[in-house]
Amino acid sequence: DLDMFLYEHEGVELARKIGSTAWMFPFNTSECAIESFANFREEDGSYRPTRFPDVLNDVGCQKVLENHQREFLADPLFGDEEANLLPPPVDRLYAIYGINVDTETGYFFKKGTEKDATDYVLDSKGKMENFKCKGGYIYETKDTP
Numbered sequence: 388d389l390d391m392f393l394y395e396h397e398g399v400e401l402a403r404k405i406g407s408t409a410w411m412f413p414f415n416t417s418e419c420a421i422e423s424f425a426n427f428r429e430e431d432g433s434y435r436p437t438r439f440p441d442v443l444n445d446v447g448c449q450k451v452l453e454n455h456q457r458e459f460l461a462d463p464l465f466g467d468e469e470a471n472l473l474p475p476p477v478d479r480l481y482a483i484y485g486i487n488v489d490t491e492t493g494y495f496f497k498k499g500t501e502k503d504a505t506d507y508v509l510d511s512k513g514k515m516e517n518f519k520c521k522g523g524y525i526y527e528t529k530d531t532p
Contacts, residue, residue: 425437425438425439425442425493425494425496426493426494426495426496426513426515426525427495427496427497427507428495428496428497428498428510428512428513434495434513440452440455446505446506446507487529489519489526489527489528490526490527490528491524491525491526491527492518492525492526492527493515493518493524493525494509494523494524494525495509495510495511495512495513495520495523495524495525496508496509496510496523497509497510497512508523509522509523509524510523511523513525517530517531517532518531
């Protein structure tokens with residue numbers, strides 16, 4: 388809860404500048420099973436793993452990247468990637484999300500057409516070994532290593 392770090396007007400300003408985009412920047416650690424959660428289809432039909440910051444840059448969202456850098460990565464209270472992956476210093480932790488359900492971990496994209504609202508759209512043809520892929524979504528399952 389950011390209430391302890393931000394005044395209400397700061398929270399509103401932050402949300403208007405960056406929204407939930409910051410939570411879409413995955414941490415890159417040696418334990419990650421996939422290189423990137425954004426995979427773009429190339430002309431030859433292969434898929435190119437693309438880091439999310441590069442996706443935003445490619446589609447002209449440099450301001451979002453700047454806000455993420457300034458509001459999160461440059462904030463000492465945010466911590467570094469390794470520190471954020473450590474268990475929290477509490478005696479008991481409750482998981483408030485589903486267990487034993489498919490979990491979105493990535494996406495396949497292809498270039499959109501003139502009739503599409505965006506430059507890129509989900510690509511339902513994408514496949515990745517050891518993951519369930521459906522409708523352009525990549526899911527981690529209970530069997531994913």
